Amino acid sequence: METLTRKQKIFNFPVVKIVLALLTFMAVVIIGQQIAVKLLALTPLEKDYRNLLKGLFVSFSCIFSYILFFKKYDKRAITEFSVNGLAKNLTIGILIGFVLQSFTILVMYLNGNYSVVNINPVSFILIPFAIMFTVAIIEEILVRGIIFRILEEKLGSYISLTISSVLFGIFHLANPHGTLISGICITTAGFMLGAAFIYSRNLWMPIALHFAWNFTQSGIFGAITSGNEKTSSLLEAKIQGPEFITGGEFGPEGSIQAIVFCALGTILLLALSQKQNKIIPPYWKK
Numbered sequence: 100m101e102t103l104t105r106k107q108k109i110f111n112f113p114v115v116k117i118v119l120a121l122l123t124f125m126a127v128v129i130i131g132q133q134i135a136v137k138l139l140a141l142t143p144l145e146k147d148y149r150n151l152l153k154g155l156f157v158s159f160s161c162i163f164s165y166i167l168f169f170k171k172y173d174k175r176a177i178t179e180f181s182v183n184g185l186a187k188n189l190t191i192g193i194l195i196g197f198v199l200q201s202f203t204i205l206v207m208y209l210n211g212n213y214s215v216v217n218i219n220p221v222s223f224i225l226i227p228f229a230i231m232f233t234v235a236i237i238e239e240i241l242v243r244g245i246i247f248r249i250l251e252e253k254l255g256s257y258i259s260l261t262i263s264s265v266l267f268g269i270f271h272l273a274n275p276h277g278t279l280i281s282g283i284c285i286t287t288a289g290f291m292l293g294a295a296f297i298y299s300r301n302l303w304m305p306i307a308l309h310f311a312w313n314f315t316q317s318g319i320f321g322a323i324t325s326g327n328e329k330t331s332s333l334l335e336a337k338i339q340g341p342e343f344i345t346g347g348e349f350g351p352e353g354s355i356q357a358i359v360f361c362a363l364g365t366i367l368l369l370a371l372s373q374k375q376n377k378i379i380p381p382y383w384k385k
Contacts, residue, residue: 113250113252120168124168124245131160132153135156135157136153139152150229151225151226153229154228155229155232157233157237162236165177165179165244166180179248180303188299188307189303191299192303192306192308192311193307195308200316200320201315202360203352203360206354206356207344207345207354213320213336215334215335216336217334219335221333223331224331227314230330231318235310238267239302239306240302242267247260250262250263253381255378255379255381259293260290263289264286264287264289264290264293265286267285267292268282269282276347278342278349278353280342280354283358284354284358285352287358287362288352292305294364294368297377298375317330318332319334320332320334322336323351325350343355
């Protein structure tokens, strides 16, 4: 049996690996954004198209850096971004995100809290598409690809899912107009996204789910996402009513029904994962 050196043991320690991966990844995001902005400023493209291309450039830089980092660090094939079953994973993720967010808005509509006041040109979805596509890739690599996946190797699926989901909720507390309900919802969404990773064993499904949830909310239904400024959207809507149903200034994902739908999605994905023996036990139970 190969004996690890002191240096190897340190670098294989989960917390060390997570910190180094996060620092490397965030450096790529920051530098990638700066490069994209400077290069695109030299083009005659309109702002919307520049933002779209910047998002695509940063997103692919993130994926490439993740693959390169862990291929060198772990000396393994990076199955998290395998193209095997790509269409299936993207389709399932997008459907779950779109359906659950649509149900969240439907509850508001049925309660008289949501109404459409205008339908905009399709070009209005470019900005939210670029933003949500990039956000989904960055956040899923950070939380599910790095934090959850590395912790899961030692602590198992359920403990790591809890830790990463709580951290996901805490990270969003810095967003404007956060509330107790929004914090609970984002944490619950973290459980759902982590469950999507466990079920698919790659990052494509949680990325697609995350993107569809956010994009449906802001790009299609014209609502605020996570307390950020409202973007352009396909539907221009009037949202009013009690905060526990509308999410207030945080957006619909700060509502009671969003918590319920995310919880249902989590339970379904974990049940399927358990049935297919995809749950990893902690190291002391192996």
